[in-house]
Amino acid sequence: xxxxxxLSGGKNVRPEVxxxxxxxxxxxxxxxxxxxxxxxxxxxxxLIGVVITNIANPYYADMQQGIEEVATAHSRRILVGNSRExxxxxxxxxxxxxxxxxxxxxxxxxxxxxxxxxSADALSGIPVVLASRAVDDLAADTVLIDDVGGxxxxxxLLLKEGHRRIAFLGNRNxxxxxxxxxxxxxxxxxxxxxEVIPELLRTGQQDVDSAEKAMLELLALEDPxxxxxxxxxxxxxxxxxxxxxxxxxxxxxxxAAQKLRLFGFDSxxxxxxxxxxxxxxAHDPRDLGRQVASMLFERxxxxxxxxxxxxxxxxxxxx
Amino acid sequence: xxxxxxLSGGKNVRPEVxxxxxxxxxxxxxxxxxxxxxxxxxxxxxLIGVVITNIANPYYADMQQGIEEVATAHSRRILVGNSRExxxxxxxxxxxxxxxxxxxxxxxxxxxxxxxxxSADALSGIPVVLASRAVDDLAADTVLIDDVGGxxxxxxLLLKEGHRRIAFLGNRNxxxxxxxxxxxxxxxxxxxxxEVIPELLRTGQQDVDSAEKAMLELLALEDPxxxxxxxxxxxxxxxxxxxxxxxxxxxxxxxAAQKLRLFGFDSxxxxxxxxxxxxxxAHDPRDLGRQVASMLFERxxxxxxxxxxxxxxxxxxxx
DNA sequence: CTGTTAGCGCTTTCAA
DNA sequence: TTGAAAGCGCTAACAG
Numbered sequence: 001x002x003x004x005x006x007l008s009g010g011k012n013v014r015p016e017v018x019x020x021x022x023x024x025x026x027x028x029x030x031x032x033x034x035x036x037x038x039x040x041x042x043x044x045x046x047l048i049g050v051v052i053t054n055i056a057n058p059y060y061a062d063m064q065q066g067i068e069e070v071a072t073a074h075s076r077r078i079l080v081g082n083s084r085e086x087x088x089x090x091x092x093x094x095x096x097x098x099x100x101x102x103x104x105x106x107x108x109x110x111x112x113x114x115x116x117x118x119s120a121d122a123l124s125g126i127p128v129v130l131a132s133r134a135v136d137d138l139a140a141d142t143v144l145i146d147d148v149g150g151x152x153x154x155x156x157l158l159l160k161e162g163h164r165r166i167a168f169l170g171n172r173n174x175x176x177x178x179x180x181x182x183x184x185x186x187x188x189x190x191x192x193x194x195e196v197i198p199e200l201l202r203t204g205q206q207d208v209d210s211a212e213k214a215m216l217e218l219l220a221l222e223d224p225x226x227x228x229x230x231x232x233x234x235x236x237x238x239x240x241x242x243x244x245x246x247x248x249x250x251x252x253x254x255x256a257a258q259k260l261r262l263f264g265f266d267s268x269x270x271x272x273x274x275x276x277x278x279x280x281x282a283h284d285p286r287d288l289g290r291q292v293a294s295m296l297f298e299r300x301x302x303x304x305x306x307x308x309x310x311x312x313x314x315x316x317x318x319x
Numbered sequence: 320x321x322x323x324x325x326l327s328g329g330k331n332v333r334p335e336v337x338x339x340x341x342x343x344x345x346x347x348x349x350x351x352x353x354x355x356x357x358x359x360x361x362x363x364x365x366l367i368g369v370v371i372t373n374i375a376n377p378y379y380a381d382m383q384q385g386i387e388e389v390a391t392a393h394s395r396r397i398l399v400g401n402s403r404e405x406x407x408x409x410x411x412x413x414x415x416x417x418x419x420x421x422x423x424x425x426x427x428x429x430x431x432x433x434x435x436x437x438s439a440d441a442l443s444g445i446p447v448v449l450a451s452r453a454v455d456d457l458a459a460d461t462v463l464i465d466d467v468g469g470x471x472x473x474x475x476l477l478l479k480e481g482h483r484r485i486a487f488l489g490n491r492n493x494x495x496x497x498x499x500x501x502x503x504x505x506x507x508x509x510x511x512x513x514e515v516i517p518e519l520l521r522t523g524q525q526d527v528d529s530a531e532k533a534m535l536e537l538l539a540l541e542d543p544x545x546x547x548x549x550x551x552x553x554x555x556x557x558x559x560x561x562x563x564x565x566x567x568x569x570x571x572x573x574x575a576a577q578k579l580r581l582f583g584f585d586s587x588x589x590x591x592x593x594x595x596x597x598x599x600x601a602h603d604p605r606d607l608g609r610q611v612a613s614m615l616f617e618r619x620x621x622x623x624x625x626x627x628x629x630x631x632x633x634x635x636x637x638x
Numbered sequence: 639c640t641g642t643t644a645g646c647g648c649t650t651t652c653a654a
Numbered sequence: 655t656t657g658a659a660a661g662c663g664c665t666a667a668c669a670g
């Protein structure tokens with residue numbers, strides 16, 4: 001049809017006819033069907049699939065923004081799915097996205113264990129980039145942040161300040177980052193020749209409330225910690241709540257709470273307004289999103305054709 | 320093809336053949352093409368288009384989560400676009416989404432002015448629900464929160480407490496909600512027989528930094544306000560920053576900052592950790608998302624076929 | 639400059 | 655129970 005020609009540039013169409021078509025298109029509210037279009041050989045869907053473990057987490061919202069930015073710059077749209085930290089749901093999302101012929105996938109993997117559905121051949125050649133977390137034995141582009149290094153630096157700083165009883169607050173959900181951050185925590189102790197104190201390690205909490213409880217327990221210990229390293233912002237917030245509540249209600253543990261030193265991984269709005277003195281291992285999740293998307297487009301555009309999986313760790317900064 | 324039959328239930332296929340097909344599908348990593356599928360008459364795309372003014376705003380991230388929840392429950396996926404508060408970009412996104420044959424649209428409109436591209440006939444019959452903000456003269460389902468009522472209640476409370484010099488911080492971007500919240504602010508004053516004080520109104524700020532600056536100016540006034548009503552969480556955060564900084568650096572305005580009463584619209588993570596005593600007009604954006612999506616599906620499923628545009632205001636609560 | 643043909647992957651209808 | 659035909663909307667290739 002001549003319409004097709006007009007819609008794709010209007011080359012080789014009599015101006016008069018072109019105008020007539022354009023008027024008709026406007027009048028009828030015609031939109032050419034992109035799905036049918038992408039069916040033709042050589043055409044792509046213009047879609048990128050994004051699987052996030054928890055969209056409501058501002059951290060991932062920021063990341064999504066970074067991804068969207070880059071995708072838009074490449075004239076692509078994003079399909080966003082929420083895996084709720086559930087590997088099965090993640091698998092369904094990925095399968096569905098493949099069915100919709102996404103040109104690439106960005107996944108925050110829910111599990112670190114074997115994730116067959118993310119392997120190159122399960123994806124029928126669709127490139128994938130993992131964000132935030134890696135998956136064992138999976139040959140895929142991966143962008144992490146420097147969890148180990150950040151935790152190492154933070155812990156080292158605490159040790160340098162003279163702290164010898166440093167607590168660790170980690171969470172259950174992001175096993176992967178939690179493990180890596182604990183690793184940095186431990187390595188710093190080793191490098192300093194200081195023992196990690198088992199009774200000060202708390203890794204079961206997965207939300208602010210449980211983190212608050214864990215922190216209260218730590219403060220109630222006979223020999224409470226003098227500093228706390230918190231592996232993510234949920235735990236940091238919980239810790240702040242606990243410390244504040246103990247401070248406000250003078251009692252047995254108030255003294256320990258008063259001079260407690262707090263160091264947290266991941267920033268959050270108001271980190272700088274914290275009532276408890278606080279240092280932060282910070283990085284920009286939007287930047288992570290941009291980075292991840294850029295790497296994906298390098299695969300899609302074939303710029304890095306056939307290169308082995310790339311593994312990037314973004315730097316963090318202490319604040 | 321027999322494959323098609325197997326994939327859609329496997330009815331009327333010899334078990335042996337079915338198994339053979341299933342094995343082949345697994346081996347080849349075959350995924351049926353949803354785009355081609357949706358081309359057939361009677362089939363739908365399974366896609367919902369979501370246009371948000373700013374994905375990075377945790378408020379809308381929460382809303383997106385609510386939408387995603389409901390969409391998933393209806394076996395649909397969401398295409399998410401960021402309009403950056405730009406009506407032209409919004410229009411492009413909507414056009415693109417229509418081209419992809421979304422079954423419905425959820426839009427946080429960037430403008431309140433004439434938005435032809437959201438009118439029923441520009442949408443070629445695709446249902447749309449507006450979230451958070453309304454558009455003048457547009458006959459579309461709209462879900463707002465009770466901006467006027469919330470601002471009215473909050474302001475009334477401040478007046479009841481005896482405040483007579485109440486500042487108003489509003490922002491430029493969300494003209495719509497800003498206007499409505501100012502309306503509630505003004506109505507409360509009128510109902511109380513108290514004059515709104517022009518020099519205490521600041522509505523130009525559009526981010527945390529400019530809000531902080533505006534608050535600093537207010538504190539530096541010869542006769543500073545004794546209370547502040549902030550129309551959104553960006554402004555609230557800026558105000559807190561300003562108040563804190565003035566408090567921490569004792570000076571001429573410290574006294575005013577010390578006893579300032581703050582009331583903000585929209586909650587935000589860690590609002591309860593604010594170093595400045597704070598009351599909040601709160602509501603759950605995820606709920607807004609669910610509500611909006613549910614209304615959209617009522618249109619899609621034809622449950623409310625032909626009914627006139629519905630206009631809903633979700634209640635808020637004071638915290 | 640314009641229209642026809644063909645086929646992208648799918649499923650409904652009809653025949654075998 | 656299975657296959658063949660036809661057509662969803664689109665555009666490259668080829669007439670005209």
